[in-house]
Amino acid sequence: MLPDGRSGRPTANQTMKIIIAGGTGFLGRALCAGLAADGHEVVVLSRSAHAAPAGATLVQWTPDGSVGSWAAALDGAGAVINLAGESIAARRWTAGQRARIRESRVLATRSLVLAIGHAAKPPAVLISGSAVGYYGPCGDEPVTEDSGPGHDFLAEVCQAWEAEARKVAPRTRLVLVRTGLVLERNGGALPQMLLPFRLFAGGPVGSGRQYWPWIHRDDWLGLVRLAIDREDLNGPMNATSPHPVTNAAFSQALGRALHRPSWLPAPAFALRIALGEMADALLLSGQRAVPSRATKAGYRFRFEELQPALDTILKQR
Numbered sequence: 001m002l003p004d005g006r007s008g009r010p011t012a013n014q015t016m017k018i019i020i021a022g023g024t025g026f027l028g029r030a031l032c033a034g035l036a037a038d039g040h041e042v043v044v045l046s047r048s049a050h051a052a053p054a055g056a057t058l059v060q061w062t063p064d065g066s067v068g069s070w071a072a073a074l075d076g077a078g079a080v081i082n083l084a085g086e087s088i089a090a091r092r093w094t095a096g097q098r099a100r101i102r103e104s105r106v107l108a109t110r111s112l113v114l115a116i117g118h119a120a121k122p123p124a125v126l127i128s129g130s131a132v133g134y135y136g137p138c139g140d141e142p143v144t145e146d147s148g149p150g151h152d153f154l155a156e157v158c159q160a161w162e163a164e165a166r167k168v169a170p171r172t173r174l175v176l177v178r179t180g181l182v183l184e185r186n187g188g189a190l191p192q193m194l195l196p197f198r199l200f201a202g203g204p205v206g207s208g209r210q211y212w213p214w215i216h217r218d219d220w221l222g223l224v225r226l227a228i229d230r231e232d233l234n235g236p237m238n239a240t241s242p243h244p245v246t247n248a249a250f251s252q253a254l255g256r257a258l259h260r261p262s263w264l265p266a267p268a269f270a271l272r273i274a275l276g277e278m279a280d281a282l283l284l285s286g287q288r289a290v291p292s293r294a295t296k297a298g299y300r301f302r303f304e305e306l307q308p309a310l311d312t313i314l315k316q317r
């Protein structure tokens with residue numbers, strides 16, 4: 001294991017069975033491929049019996065707050081990684097969609113914690129998803145894992161999600177990965193940002209002063225590997241780069257990477273009309289979150305600065 005979380009060649013006794021709940025998504029598929037390349041046996045829990053992600057086998061589960069026969073898959077696992085949950089950006093936040101966003105995370109986590117409780121040989125670690133939305137909108141104040149929770153919808157969702165995962169202690173070590181805006185070409189938020197820039201219509205959103213705590217997906221994968229390997233890591237860990245930037249700086253860097261101008265602002269009122277409350281929570285506010293725990297643990301980021309991260313992503317064919 002290298003300090004930046006990229007693996008060396010694992011020996012037989014370093015490999016383990018790793019369960020990834022919600023492993024069919026943007027982060028899960030990349031994680032499956034990376035962990036399988038490290039030599040681990042990867043099992044994905046999915047609600048449907050569609051094709052398993054490359055490198056993994058698939059077990060169908062029902063993440064409804066109870067356990068089923070799928071729970072046997074967790075027995076003897078080295079790690080369980082919990083990424084399951086309704087997408088927060090796919091639809092407008094109606095009352096029904098808010099309930100789905102919250103309940104899908106709480107119930108999936110409850111199912112996993114119950115399954116771990118039933119396991120004859122419980123997994124060594126549960127790495128459970130969370131998000132920087134935990135902190136709520138924070139202006140330009142730096143935010144570490146010791147900062148308190150916010151009060152908006154996403155902050156409430158993250159608190160409920162984390163509270164459910166905390167029930168796994170002391171049976172199993174717990175790391176709560178508070179993920180920022182994950183950047184890669186083939187998923188997450190970045191592909192949706194590209195079109196206006198390509199059409200020479202890109203620019204900051206709202207005032208542009210809000211911080212966006214970005215992370216390159218390779219570093220997100222590195223931090224999950226760190227959480228698996230480091231037995232001294234417990235509790236929340238921000239998965240964000242050490243240098244969050246304002247939205248205005250993000251737009252400039254994206255414009256440079258695409259060789260396009262970045263001066264046409266998207267006004268806040270128009271975004272609110274189009275997206276409702278989602279606009280405030282996802283675009284018009286943010287957190288200047290820093291990865292204090294990971295840095296103290298000695299993690300070396302592959303991409304500390306935004307411009308090289310975007311240049312590298314957008315150069316890929």
Ligand SMILES: NC(=O)c1ccc[n+]([C@@H]2O[C@H](COP(=O)([O-])OP(=O)(O)OC[C@H]3O[C@@H](n4cnc5c(N)ncnc54)[C@H](OP(=O)(O)O)[C@@H]3O)[C@@H](O)[C@H]2O)c1
Nearest residue numbers: 022024025026027028046047083084085086104131179182
């Ligand atoms: N990507 C980011 O920038 C980012 C940032 C912060 C936090 N996160 C969090 O990290 C986790 C993984 O992110 P991602 O981008 O990989 O998400 P994703 O692509 O939407 O994948 C999430 C997976 O969760 C499962 N899922 C979807 N709806 C569900 C529901 N109603 N109940 C139970 N499971 C459901 C799906 O798997 P099946 O259909 O196979 O069951 C899906 O593949 C999410 O919880 C997300 O909120 C992501």
